[in-house]
Amino acid sequence: MNYATRLIHSGKDRDPYTGASSIPIYQASTFHQADPEHLGHYDYARSGNPTREALEQAIASLEGGARGLAFASGMAATSSVLMLFSPGDHLVVGQDIYGGTYRALTTLFRQWKLEVTFVDSTDPASVRKAIIPATRALFVESPANPLLSITDLRAMVAIAREFKLLAITDNTFMTPYYQRPIELDFDIVVHSATKFLGGHSDLIAGLAVTRDAELGHRLKVIQNTFGAILGPQDSWLVMRGIKTLGVRMEAQQRTAGILANWLLTRPEVKRVYYPGLAQHPGHDVHKAQASGAGAVLSFELHEMAMALKLLKHVKLPLMAVSLGGVESILSYPATMSHAAMPKAERLARGISDSLVRLSPGLEAPEDLIADMERALGSGQ
Amino acid sequence: MTQAIATILAQAGNRYDTNTGAISVPIYQTASFGHPALGQSTGFDYSRSSNPTRLVLEETLARVEGGHKGFAFASGMAAIDVVLHLFKQGDRIVVTEDLYGGTFRLFEKVFRPLGIEAIYVDTSDFVAVRKALKLEGVKAVFVESPTNPLLKIADIRAIAKAARESDVLTIVDNTFLTPVFQRPLEQGANIVVYSATKYLAGHNDVVAGIVVTNKPELSERIGFYQNAIGGVLGPQDSWLTLRGLKTLPLRLRQQQKNAVVIADWLAIHPRVRRVYYPGLPNHPGREILDREHSGYGGMISFEVSDPARIPQLLAGVKVFTFAESLGGVESLITYPAVQTHADIDAESRERLGINSRLLRLSVGIEDMGELIDDLKGVL
Numbered sequence: 001m002n003y004a005t006r007l008i009h010s011g012k013d014r015d016p017y018t019g020a021s022s023i024p025i026y027q028a029s030t031f032h033q034a035d036p037e038h039l040g041h042y043d044y045a046r047s048g049n050p051t052r053e054a055l056e057q058a059i060a061s062l063e064g065g066a067r068g069l070a071f072a073s074g075m076a077a078t079s080s081v082l083m084l085f086s087p088g089d090h091l092v093v094g095q096d097i098y099g100g101t102y103r104a105l106t107t108l109f110r111q112w113k114l115e116v117t118f119v120d121s122t123d124p125a126s127v128r129k130a131i132i133p134a135t136r137a138l139f140v141e142s143p144a145n146p147l148l149s150i151t152d153l154r155a156m157v158a159i160a161r162e163f164k165l166l167a168i169t170d171n172t173f174m175t176p177y178y179q180r181p182i183e184l185d186f187d188i189v190v191h192s193a194t195k196f197l198g199g200h201s202d203l204i205a206g207l208a209v210t211r212d213a214e215l216g217h218r219l220k221v222i223q224n225t226f227g228a229i230l231g232p233q234d235s236w237l238v239m240r241g242i243k244t245l246g247v248r249m250e251a252q253q254r255t256a257g258i259l260a261n262w263l264l265t266r267p268e269v270k271r272v273y274y275p276g277l278a279q280h281p282g283h284d285v286h287k288a289q290a291s292g293a294g295a296v297l298s299f300e301l302h303e304m305a306m307a308l309k310l311l312k313h314v315k316l317p318l319m320a321v322s323l324g325g326v327e328s329i330l331s332y333p334a335t336m337s338h339a340a341m342p343k344a345e346r347l348a349r350g351i352s353d354s355l356v357r358l359s360p361g362l363e364a365p366e367d368l369i370a371d372m373e374r375a376l377g378s379g380q
Numbered sequence: 381m382t383q384a385i386a387t388i389l390a391q392a393g394n395r396y397d398t399n400t401g402a403i404s405v406p407i408y409q410t411a412s413f414g415h416p417a418l419g420q421s422t423g424f425d426y427s428r429s430s431n432p433t434r435l436v437l438e439e440t441l442a443r444v445e446g447g448h449k450g451f452a453f454a455s456g457m458a459a460i461d462v463v464l465h466l467f468k469q470g471d472r473i474v475v476t477e478d479l480y481g482g483t484f485r486l487f488e489k490v491f492r493p494l495g496i497e498a499i500y501v502d503t504s505d506f507v508a509v510r511k512a513l514k515l516e517g518v519k520a521v522f523v524e525s526p527t528n529p530l531l532k533i534a535d536i537r538a539i540a541k542a543a544r545e546s547d548v549l550t551i552v553d554n555t556f557l558t559p560v561f562q563r564p565l566e567q568g569a570n571i572v573v574y575s576a577t578k579y580l581a582g583h584n585d586v587v588a589g590i591v592v593t594n595k596p597e598l599s600e601r602i603g604f605y606q607n608a609i610g611g612v613l614g615p616q617d618s619w620l621t622l623r624g625l626k627t628l629p630l631r632l633r634q635q636q637k638n639a640v641v642i643a644d645w646l647a648i649h650p651r652v653r654r655v656y657y658p659g660l661p662n663h664p665g666r667e668i669l670d671r672e673h674s675g676y677g678g679m680i681s682f683e684v685s686d687p688a689r690i691p692q693l694l695a696g697v698k699v700f701t702f703a704e705s706l707g708g709v710e711s712l713i714t715y716p717a718v719q720t721h722a723d724i725d726a727e728s729r730e731r732l733g734i735n736s737r738l739l740r741l742s743v744g745i746e747d748m749g750e751l752i753d754d755l756k757g758v759l
Contacts, residue, residue, distance in 0.1 A: 017399045018432055019414035019422045024406030027619060032394070032401035042400045050400055236409060 011057030065209035067216025076228035077206030087113035094186025096144030147183030150282025178292035195324030252295030313375035323359030449599035456575025458611035459589030469495030533665020540568030561675030579708030633680030706742030
């Protein structure tokens with residue numbers, strides 16, 4: 001089935017009981033049991049809710065995995081996945097991982113003796129070098145946030161198989177519409193569904209998908225035990241968002257390409273990071289593992305003052321954290337997504353004080369260009 | 381099995397979804413329903429015609445009112461609009477004179493130009509109503525009781541009996557007392573209407589309207605207009621209204637408890653000229669309520685001695701919120717002459733007693749002492 005069709009008809013796309021064209025929002029905490037000895041499929045909504053389950057089936061189908069699970073946030077999804085490990089286990093993690101994941105690994109999970117080595121995952125050799133006998137998994141993001149650095153996902157899977165590690169990736173930036181890591185043999189995909197999947201900047205949600213059913217069952221036990229589940233209203237809204245994922249991604253990617261090329265022509269701009277640009281490092285690797293460049297780009301201005309001027313004077317994009325919504329969002333990684341990272345560490349990773357990240361929405365690209373042009377020129 | 385209202389409401393929606401056993405009815409946020417096969421239907425086709433979440437709300441209201449069928453609308457005005465579509469050019473309707481401003485506007489600005497005439501009478505005066513019912517062309521009597529904002533009480537049983545004898549429909553707006561305190565269909569009325577925005581939903585977070593009918597032929601016609609006009613209540617708001625209904629008896633009881641104390645306190649306050657509350661011993665309608673109904677509600681109106689102080693008073697309240705609407709868990713204070721009844725001309729307002737001294741309270745479920753302290757502070 002064409003992927004655009006799968007987006008509309010993934011999982012349970014209609015209510016089996018009434019035929020309703022949209023799964024009902026089961027705003028219920030508990031379920032009446034017909035037989036006290038044999039509980040039904042649903043007993044308590046933390047364990048299972050029909051609305052959430054429909055979303056979980058949808059994302060499993062869209063990622064090509066065995067099991068999908070929905071969580072209260074992207075971090076709840078990632079944290080639940082990290083609970084698969086035990087004290088003393090070691091993970092090799094891409095150094096450009098999302099700041100919140102970095103914080104969870106270096107504070108919360110470090111206390112529990114989950115050991116982590118951060119490496120430049122764009123270089124498979126350094127990943128391989130970081131593996132020790134206690135290593136249990138690789139956790140990478142491609143493209144990574146905020147420099148859109150590209151990791152060779154096939155190379156990661158090859159290393160994971162060789163050393164019998166779990167391969168985990170955060171697929172938030174690409175979504176399964178452009179990139180399906182499980183089809184490349186990854187074991188677990190996590191998402192902040194707050195971003196492109198939900199797509200309307202109106203909810204907080206996370207998803208995890210496992211390649212095989214056994215791992216899915218283990219994660220399900222954690223989901224039920226830990227309980228950071230997604231509520232029925234938000235589950236329904238994510239499904240509603242997924243129906244337009246394809247058209248949104250296409251439109252936002254198109255705008256991102258136009259903006260990236262326009263930024264290249266601006267004298268204030270030192271560098272543009274966008275996987276769709278031929279000169280972007282990893283462009284060819286990305287093309288081989290994803291069917292689109294996505295709709296997030298970052299750019300570095302010549303000086304911090306210019307970045308601040310742009311951020312302060314734009315009118316159309318929201319100046320905010322998050323990305324992937326229908327509204328354009330301009331972010332300042334230094335104080336936003338990567339605020340949790342020590343400054344020296346941040347600068348070493350190329351996330352300078354002049355770096356700005358843009359998540360283009362569905363506005364007309366010419367309006368966004370005019371707005372940024374005005375903001376960059378203002379006061380001169 | 382006859383059940384108490386509290387039981388019906390607490391259980392509303394439970395056991396509906398036998399497929400999963402969900403205790404709370406699902407929110408069917410859907411426009412359309414797939415058909416099992418050609419010529420077959422699950423009972424639902426298109427959500428304007430019927431939606432499972434809305435249906436549970438409609439059935440719940442029909443049960444607690446002792447009616448035949450319930451219908452949920454996008455607002456109280458949408459509900460009344462559909463009821464008025466039962467009439468045709470040349471028909472006349474006897475209407476409570478101190479009517480909610482929005483209903484008055486509907487009668488005067490929408491239905492009068494269509495040839496449906498409202499005859500306004502004081503419906504707390506049964507003799508005047510009986511006389512009006514005999515007028516040429518009268519097809520219905522539309523009663524608000526207690527009225528808004530003066531809380532006059534009509535004898536619904538007597539009016540419905542007289543109306544039936546004249547072959548006239550009795551329609552009652554039961555927004556203020558709700559089925560917890562007053563069930564007009566059991567007293568002979570044919571149709572009950574509600575702004576469910578008020579006490580039924582009860583949290584000032586939904587705009588909704590309800591119609592309940594007492595017999596199949598009326599249900600059929602109201603159902604037809606509901607579907608044909610399409611001012612239906614959405615599933616999310618239907619669900620919120622159902623959720624609100626579960627605590628209706630508790631809320632109303634507490635609101636009435638607070639209102640009784642506040643009315644007594646206002647009645648002896650030197651800066652208050654007059655208090656309208658059906659629970660006060662000297663209220664002219666109290667005898668009817670005691671005989672026919674089980675409560676007085678949570679609405680109070682009162683006149684201050686010095687209207688020049690009203691702007692200051694409205695700006696000074698801290699627990700009460702100066703806002704329109706009523707019936708929520710939060711206490712509200714309203715200035716009817718400029719807010720709810722602004723659509724009635726000044727002369728009629730003055731004649732009806734909706735003057736510039738009048739304030740209306742919708743008493744919430746806050747602490748009684750703090751509500752009185754708040755009023756004490758501004759009076």
